[in-house]
Amino acid sequence: GGPNTPSARGPPPRRSVTPTGRVAGVLALVAAALCLSAAVLAVRGGISGAAAPPPAAGKAGPASPSLAASPLVLPIAGMHETLPSSETQSSSSESEPSQSSSSPSQSSSSDSESSTTMAADSVAANAHGVAENKEKLFETTDEVMRNKFVAYEHRAHVIWIRNMILQNYATAFKENRQLAMINLVRVWRNKEALLESTPAKGQVQENWRDSMLNEAKLDYLYISSVLNGRMANSTALIAEANEYMMAANSKIIEVNGEISDFNANQSLINTGLLDGSISPENATTESNAERVAANEATIAKVEAQAKANTATMEANLKLTMKNQNELSENAKLIYERYTAIEKDHDAIDETAHNIASMVGYSQKSSEAAASGSAVDAMAAGNAAHVKANLKLIFELETMVENNKFVAYENRAMVIGNRNLILENYDEAVMGNRQLANMNTVQVRQNRDAILRALPTDGEVQENWKNSMINKAHADFLEHRSILNGHVAEVNHLLAEANEKMIAANDKIMESNKELASNIEKHIDMNKKLFNGDLKATDATADDNDKRITSNSKYHAEIHKAAITNEKAMQEHLKVAMQHRQEIVKNAMKIEEHRKKIKENHAIHIENAKKVADLMR
Numbered sequence: 001g002g003p004n005t006p007s008a009r010g011p012p013p014r015r016s017v018t019p020t021g022r023v024a025g026v027l028a029l030v031a032a033a034l035c036l037s038a039a040v041l042a043v044r045g046g047i048s049g050a051a052a053p054p055p056a057a058g059k060a061g062p063a064s065p066s067l068a069a070s071p072l073v074l075p076i077a078g079m080h081e082t083l084p085s086s087e088t089q090s091s092s093s094e095s096e097p098s099q100s101s102s103s104p105s106q107s108s109s110s111d112s113e114s115s116t117t118m119a120a121d122s123v124a125a126n127a128h129g130v131a132e133n134k135e136k137l138f139e140t141t142d143e144v145m146r147n148k149f150v151a152y153e154h155r156a157h158v159i160w161i162r163n164m165i166l167q168n169y170a171t172a173f174k175e176n177r178q179l180a181m182i183n184l185v186r187v188w189r190n191k192e193a194l195l196e197s198t199p200a201k202g203q204v205q206e207n208w209r210d211s212m213l214n215e216a217k218l219d220y221l222y223i224s225s226v227l228n229g230r231m232a233n234s235t236a237l238i239a240e241a242n243e244y245m246m247a248a249n250s251k252i253i254e255v256n257g258e259i260s261d262f263n264a265n266q267s268l269i270n271t272g273l274l275d276g277s278i279s280p281e282n283a284t285t286e287s288n289a290e291r292v293a294a295n296e297a298t299i300a301k302v303e304a305q306a307k308a309n310t311a312t313m314e315a316n317l318k319l320t321m322k323n324q325n326e327l328s329e330n331a332k333l334i335y336e337r338y339t340a341i342e343k344d345h346d347a348i349d350e351t352a353h354n355i356a357s358m359v360g361y362s363q364k365s366s367e368a369a370a371s372g373s374a375v376d377a378m379a380a381g382n383a384a385h386v387k388a389n390l391k392l393i394f395e396l397e398t399m400v401e402n403n404k405f406v407a408y409e410n411r412a413m414v415i416g417n418r419n420l421i422l423e424n425y426d427e428a429v430m431g432n433r434q435l436a437n438m439n440t441v442q443v444r445q446n447r448d449a450i451l452r453a454l455p456t457d458g459e460v461q462e463n464w465k466n467s468m469i470n471k472a473h474a475d476f477l478e479h480r481s482i483l484n485g486h487v488a489e490v491n492h493l494l495a496e497a498n499e500k501m502i503a504a505n506d507k508i509m510e511s512n513k514e515l516a517s518n519i520e521k522h523i524d525m526n527k528k529l530f531n532g533d534l535k536a537t538d539a540t541a542d543d544n545d546k547r548i549t550s551n552s553k554y555h556a557e558i559h560k561a562a563i564t565n566e567k568a569m570q571e572h573l574k575v576a577m578q579h580r581q582e583i584v585k586n587a588m589k590i591e592e593h594r595k596k597i598k599e600n601h602a603i604h605i606e607n608a609k610k611v612a613d614l615m616r
Helices: 023-046 087-094 104-197 202-275 285-356 374-453 459-531 541-614
Strands: none
Touching: 104 202, 104 285, 104 459, 202 374, 202 459, 202 541, 285 459, 374 459, 374 541
């Protein structure tokens, strides 16, 4: 602040009052002290709306520290003060003559003046403490509200990133993946048509063609099995992201409950002020001093919490910026992959037109086999192996396609869970949280109106009222600061969820890339088949035997992967079902909290009516 702000001026000097033996002098001194306090309060009140400097840009920090949770529900014990003797009553009793005094009149007058001076000094000290509290509250309020702004600024950024991740997911999986799968099916059918239309003379050439068809089918099943496994992995990452978002929702629901408890507790204090069980008539300088000290301790606690919140928010910003950089890179790769898919589609189209002229012209061998020849014997054996492989491939195809069904079933369940989680988030944040915060504002307004409307008699009661106003301010600041910490904590969970969803998108894009590579390989092979660079007339029985053996090994590898995928997907499906149950429970908690929020609201409205009566 500048030279005219409270922090630059420093606290007002303390005034000491010494007995002079004349009550009039003492009272004049007290009056001067009170005037000084009133002037300080007036000046500070006049600058209470001064704008604070904007916060510095957040810097990357270490990993988010664990927040020291402070209870949002503040005790009301100590608010109901007993009625002790007032300073004036104490002063009267002490003015009675002492039996041991050699000069009763002089001793009584001296004791009375000393007691009055001490009481006046305590009242002035309380007034000064109240003023100091008010100044610190102004500075702390600024810090807490800056924290709140940054916390919600980060939340907006995290949610924006999440929305962009979901958009990337839709583009990579719902669009690019489906387009690539269309290309895969078409390139496989083209290859099948080319091979079936290739002329084959003799058993060797037929074995070449049939083993090539089996190899092509295994290639198709291989990439399908790889995609099933990758899909299971990316689904698991989405499920992990769901867990972070569920944790975020659970934290939001928990905090909403704490806000409701805080509001209910503060409403009890408001009710006590309205029914007279908490009254300025019960105030003493001692209890006022205790409250001033408690307010100072609360302010210090809030300041420490604000610093911890700032550290957490800086760490969150670092993770958020990392997510944003990854997001931008993913969007670029997704667009590049879309361009490659379009190029593959054009190449497949071109091949398909050429293949059309060949379909239906397959030529089988009409030549008699040379009986007893070594080549014929190997060809016959190869033919039997080709047929055996075809049976195994059909069984494998059934397993791979079933895995694909389960993978999509699992993905549907996980995405359904994510949609429900997002609905719960909206209900908990945009619904219950806003309603609970409205209750907090209303209960605060009620408190302020009640305290300002209460009549007071004398400086002790006035100090009680001002310290109670400061206490309310401090309590609500502590409440807001704790909430800021929780908002930052939830931001971190949501950012972690984004990290998992980005990783899931990476897996999807990796699979799309591998799918594209497989398609391009078969496009190239189809061109060779059509151009005659790869033909049955070049086949030998030895080459066919190697291909058949390779196909058998290929089958075993795919079968093993399919079994692994099936087990993983069944486990993921169980997790998804467990998540669904937790999500439904959270939805029920959200509904229960809303009922409690509505009950609190009804109490606030009733108190507000009573406050209005006080103002008449």
